[in-house]
Amino acid sequence: MFKFIVTKELGKLARWLRILGFDTAYYTSETQGTLIIKALSEGRIVVTRCRRASDSLDKITLVINSDKLKEQLREVMKELHLSVDEGKMFTRCTFCNGMLERTDKDGVKESIPEYVFKTHNEFMKCASCGKIYWRGTHWGNIQDTLNKILR
Numbered sequence: 001m002f003k004f005i006v007t008k009e010l011g012k013l014a015r016w017l018r019i020l021g022f023d024t025a026y027y028t029s030e031t032q033g034t035l036i037i038k039a040l041s042e043g044r045i046v047v048t049r050c051r052r053a054s055d056s057l058d059k060i061t062l063v064i065n066s067d068k069l070k071e072q073l074r075e076v077m078k079e080l081h082l083s084v085d086e087g088k089m090f091t092r093c094t095f096c097n098g099m100l101e102r103t104d105k106d107g108v109k110e111s112i113p114e115y116v117f118k119t120h121n122e123f124m125k126c127a128s129c130g131k132i133y134w135r136g137t138h139w140g141n142i143q144d145t146l147n148k149i150l151r
């Protein structure tokens, strides 16, 4: 499975790659010095809108042309011949890239709104930042959006 490092201007795309289950680092610095080091040492593909990369990065860089999220996601999927693996979806935290783990209902009671606790049974927790996820309406919207993008 591909691993990515996404540059600053593509924050939304980074979140969507995480939703799809890809290990996606988000690079927020303006300079590219440590970008190269991180990409090479961690085996990540650089996803960027800027053709500023040096020759040494050419082979591991995917330059995105569109400024629209849907098109951007389509570009990544097409260029790298990726497909959506539903088993991998929702396995990563969209905020920090940590792995999500199943967690029991009682353990999250204090951290979520009461109506969510009453109406949901399946919860996931980020192993890194502790954010809690559940299969709400948001989840369904994501799948609808993906179907539209990738059709």
Ligand SMILES: [Zn+2]
Residues within 6 Å of the ligand: 093, 094, 095, 096, 097, 098, 126, 127, 128, 129, 130, 131
């Ligand atoms: Zn997290």
